[in-house]
Amino acid sequence: MASDAPAYVLENLSLVGPAKAVGYLPLRTVAEVLGLNVEDLITQAMARGLRAISIGPHHCCIKSGALYVFDAAALEAVLRVGSATLDQVEAPTDPEMFVRFIARDWFAPDHPIMPIIRAAFADHLRST
Template sequence: MATFVPTTQERADILESLALVGPAKPVGYLPLPTVMKALRLTIPAVEQEYANGSRQVRVLGPEDCCIKGGAVYVFDQPALASLLSASSRLLTDLGWPTDSEAFIRRIAVEWLTDDHPLIGLVRQAFGDVRS
């Protein structure tokens, strides 16, 4: 089986999920196999590139994540906290966490269907502004 080696443009397109994390896209993620095998990045390299004063990196293994092989999540703490605060009542009513770290862990383990009451909020967290 041939190993996928992304072109420079493909690499940039893949990493865009993490690179664009900020106020308009509070959360991004990539599957760990993509990060380590296809992009040939280490977790410390991802942390060095994407963690800063407001952005945090969390690595969740397959046992803590619904993404096969696990995933690395990057989130903008102030932007995500603001988004969760604005929806705190809905989150609380549905038994979901309003804390950024706990929210990341919850979205990592639970894949939401299109009819889930929080799908709009989760999409917004990922910068998906569908109408």
């Protein structure tokens, strides 16, 4: 990711890979806080073998929209483990469609899909 931006802000994207399937940053953070171009971050993610999608505010629960970066193979593995729950809540099992699904709405902490979301984002990897 961009070397001149604060590492702790970009960590949500830079840690994406086999151990952290998904990361995101609000589009406003990318542009206004980091002063970066979303397309450049998408290109950097793709160069690392990752997928990246920019989801605008009309299709995202984040007010400004968000940039999502994901490791398709790692996310597919997480989704495979949670397939029964995904079926139960009628969530997609395709990695990109899943990212779009979770981007659209906030889920209550006790929603059945939350363990899958937490596993995908590997919240346990966050530095404090």
